Amino acid sequence: MKDNLLGLFADEIVEKLAAYGFEKYRGQQIAKWIYQQGVFDYERMTNIPNAKRQVLKNHFEINMPTLTAHQHSGDKKTSKFLLTFKDNASVETVLMKQPYGNSACVSTQVGCGMGCRFCASTLQGVKRNLTGGEILSQILYINSILAKERSAVNSIVIMGSGEPLANYDNVLRFIRLCHESYSLNMSYRNITLSTAGIVPGIEKLATEGIPINLAISLHAPTNAIRSSIMPINKQYDIASVIDAADRYAEKTGRRVTYEYTLIENINDSPDHAAMLAKLLKGRLASVNLIPVNSVPERGLLRPARDQILKFLHILQSLHIVVTLRKEMGADIQAACGQLRRKVIEKEESACLE
Ligand code: SAH
Secondary structure, three states: OOOEEOOOHHHHHHHHHOOOOOOOOOHHHHHHHHHHHHOOOOHHHOOOOHHHHHHHHHHOOOOEEEEEEOOOOOOOEEEEEEOOOOOOOOEEEEEEOOOOOOEEEEEEEEEEEEEEEEOOHHHOOEEEOOHHHHHHHHHHHHHHHHHOOOOOOEEEOOOOOHHHHHHHHHHHHHHHHHHHHOOOOOOOOHHHEEEEEHHHHHHHHOOOOOOEEEEEEEEOOOHHHHHHHHHHHHHHOOHHHHHOOHHHHHHOOOOOOEEEEEEHHHHHHHHHHHHHHHHHHHOEEEEEEEOOOOHHHHOEEOOOOOHHHHHHHHHHHHHOOOOOOOOOHHHHHHOOOHHHHHHHHHHHHHOOO
């Protein structure tokens, strides 16, 4: 079996190639072709001598996923791609063209093991972790599309399917690779990681010296409600998650974002808003309200517009920094895992026919 170079740091490429007599500087040359130029064919690596290209071809591959399905929103600003890896596992990756640049949302696991009631990614559990290279390949795929308009991904949200802190080492490799100057050269400030609230993972992340933005999926102001929609809360309750997030904010100086998915009759009342404000008062934190993308399988509904605005205004009046998520791509099932579910269901029903 050939070794895969996509996902390696330049010095790891150097190590792999040393046995074949490659000079040290070839590591960065090859990394630049793969990560910066999006060149996955050795024949196009023009600064590598022909004989060496043959060696690469014989012993190493560059594994990119293939496109299985895609959807584009009516306004063309949001595109969703279902990408499939060698073992046939597929994940969703989303490109959002924002006024401030191109934002990509990557998946970190095939499926998800968190069991959140409102989330489509978790309906069939977690199938496997993605490697750092597989996470990065999602960005490289989007960059290959953006290259046609002489553009590239400017910011990354680790908010696709999967729980990033349950796949810690691979996600850290991905983040570090994004930052390397021979790779995407991305500032840590342009990367946001969203977690369901795995406390030891948040604590470890705070020690890494990488000041990425942290987003916490809070979604409820009381443990009773949170446990009923997010099973992970039984392991790490609200107080312990907020405490870990506070320490993250203190260490990195970065404001923590609390995501709050509004679900009708579950967490959307004025009382809930007041309780949420009390929880976050005085913290280096902001709230991002997300009207739930209905998951028909789970019977959870989006509150009426008035109710959403009332919730927003209560938080504002209590001096909480709050934003209402712009609903990009609502017409293309932008909620986690919904495109993948649709394709899998189609395949399953095709099998039954
Ligand atoms: N596991 C991580 C990251 C993936 S989920 C986490 O829990 O944060 C990314 C965000 O989308 C989370 O805030 C999640 O709660 C939210 N989300 C999942 N399903 C949703 C839905 N149906 N509607 C709105 N937001 C949803």
